[in-house]
Amino acid sequence: MRFHIIIAAFFWFGLVDSRKVRGISSSYKRFYRERKSFLCIDGSKMIPFEQVNDDYCDCADGSDEPGTSACPQGRFYCTNLGFRPHYIPSSRVNDGICDCCDASDEYNSHARCQNTCWNLGQRERAYVEGQMRTLDEGLRLKQQLIEEGVLLWREKQAQLRELQQVAEDLQIKLEEHRRKKNEADRLKEQTVKALEAGDGALRHQNSTVTNIFQLLDSDKDGGISVNEVKAKVVLVHDEQRVLSEDEALALLGGDHQMDLTRFRHTLFDVLTRGDRVKIKDTHGAPGSLVSEDPHVKAAEKAAEWEATNLKKVEEAYETVSMEISDLQKKLAIDYGTDWEFLFLKSQCYKLKVYQYTYTLCPFSQVTQKSSTGTEVSLGKWGMWSGPPKNHYTQMVYENGEPCWQGGSRTTTVTLTCGTETALQSVKEPSKCQYIMDFQTPVACQPVLKQRGVHSEL
Template sequence: MRSKVMNENWHNFLRLIFSMRFHIVVATVFWSDLVDSRKIRGISSSYKRFYREKKSFLCIDGSKMIPFEQVNDDYCDCQDGSDEPGTSACPRGRFYCTNLGFRPHYIPSSRVNDGICDCCDASDEYNSPARCQNSCWNLGQRERAFVEGQMRALDEGLRLKQQLIEEGVLLWREKQAQLRELQQVAEDLQLKLEEHRRKKHEADQTLKALQSSDSGHAGYNSSAVGLFNLLDSNKDGSLSVEEIQSKVTFIRDETRVLTEDEAVTLLGGGHRMDLSTFRNTLWDILTSGDSVKIKDMHSGGAGRLVGDDPHLKAADRAAEWEATNLKKAEESYEQVSAEISELQRKLAIDYGTDWEFLFLNTQCFQLQVYEYTYTLCPFNQVTQKSSAGTEVSLGVWGMWSGSANNPYSQQVYENGEPCWQGGSRSTTVTLTCGTETGLRSAKEPSKCQYIMDFQTPVACQPVLKQRGVHSEL
């Protein structure tokens, strides 16, 4: 019986000892945690391994070894400030804001306990009179909403981009078909042009043959010799003032007789003209039919021009007709050739891997900035127009200038109007993702060098990994 009682007392004693030991251990751990939390204040979880409780502490830059009690003792021992992560003692120190629910970040240790809460969780003001509310959750909520909005906009932009890619492919095919059609039209016009040239040449040859013929028309020969003989009434081998007055009249006033001065003018300034001179002067005037003509000596009245000869006139009309047709054919061919050249120039531009930027080629976008209106015509030019109406070229299309990872993120427009300081104006256009297409900003950070922000869905790029708002636990 006594043995049983003694055993029970012994077990009770052991339970008491165990219970006391347990509470001592818990208290020790709790105190250790408090000490440890005090020691490692201002440290991210990735650096906590350097601050484990031990006899000594090695500065993270390896420059010095100090007793662990000197960590966060408000006195700077390490040159890199690593021994005072939770105080403002070290000028080069950094304090880590955990900011649970928002983005963690570092602040200069000089801001610790300065009465201003720099960390949204107020952890930097643990020993100051400042009383800051923990705003991390609200900030995180707003940022998460912003990021979610950006992601929705990105998804919408990518959806619109896919539509524009499909439109770009169709538009590219249409342009290629249009080019082939224009090239076929140019080939047909080339054949017609050659035919008109042949007909024009034949008409000119016929007219020339008739003009050099010695056959007579309306009482006189249409050749130079025949006409000279007709005018030389006394057959002395020369034409006089009297002979010109008697046989030549004005086209618009056939009843008026030429004055002596007018006859002398037709004779080249002299009073007589031989056949050789006649061929090179008066013959051309009479056969042109512009001002004077020959009187019909048989009827006694006004006669017909040499140019009024029915055969000669028909040949002249034919030559003029073929000349008109040839001119029209040449103009049509030149116009089609210009359209082909312009279309080939446009198709030679890099519009993206899937021709997604092709739809911008025929569009222009404007933005008002104070007294200036900026106009961007992608793949063409950039201009600036003042409120006074003066327009200046800020550059013509040059090239894509984006990074190797995203070459279609930036454009350069160069060789604009000369700048008063020398050189020419140029513009760099940065393309950003958005659900709408248009100019967002235009600036001149340096003289005659302009930058623009241009938003469009085709600039949207798929994101493989989106950095969201996270908390470090």
């Protein structure tokens, strides 16, 4: 009989103890050790210990009723062994609905709840393990992309140095070709002036006489006729009047035809003086017909040659300068601490959502194309906009096409960890303000904050 009394007493005290500590996390159990009195955790009041969990709220912070619904501000701790522990409002204790997966919140209700913590824990662990596998694979791929980014960065830097060297060489060539062109132009000018002054006509008389004779001999029959003189020779002081036949005959010495020999000793001298007549559309005597002089032609050809070479070098220099400027702009972009995002440059990623196709070209622009083919800019590359501790988790694309309500379209791109690089989703939470989820290995971080699953399992 005494043995049964002892067992009953032990059972009773066990029930009392479990009543006292129900709804308490292990870190708070030190406040609920069996003693004569209980101090409210906020220190506001001291009460007899038997008033703990007596279904009456004595403490303002609700700490005396962790296992009942007596206190409006109270919290009940779900142990949830095998899953994530968490708190629920005390008002949900014994309300007939199981809020804790271990059913500990319905210890004194009509609800018949099963303990689902094990299954939930399994799913949670499977999820975390999957996340960890994704993270491990993502970090492995990220390391590859970092190595590729470093190599690509070095290649771009080497390319820039080469282009700058080419530009320097072209600059030297430009100066040389400009000097040669100026010399050729100066030589051409000097040759023309010498011929116009008559000096060239004297030094190159034979070739000049022949050139002028051939210029006047339109039909190339070896003689100059009256009609050819009338067609090509005009008075110096009245260029608009056509010579009469008598005037033309007088210039030909009274004959209707003049050969080269007679021309050399008669009409050529008259034309050379340039005081009475000249060849039409020229600015003086035959010596001014510089376009027909072989020395002028040679000078002009040399000047044209140098001008052509100069133009080619100028075009090459301009092309190289544009390439340098474009490359410098690309290299000025922040591609991450290890240039891990550099591989995204010049890449574009598409996603179709209903009747629209969205295209994200990192570090360039975002567009939206309708099923009818109309394309709208949703923003151009602006900046990284992630928090200070994780700066490279968000991109902003600004100054897209104007919205009908005013203002420009903008897009915010959030980067998430994944084993593939792809555009995952596009939303428009507010008019002309777009958000995108962009998955890529380079967004993976070495530490993934794991959810709180009990270590016992």
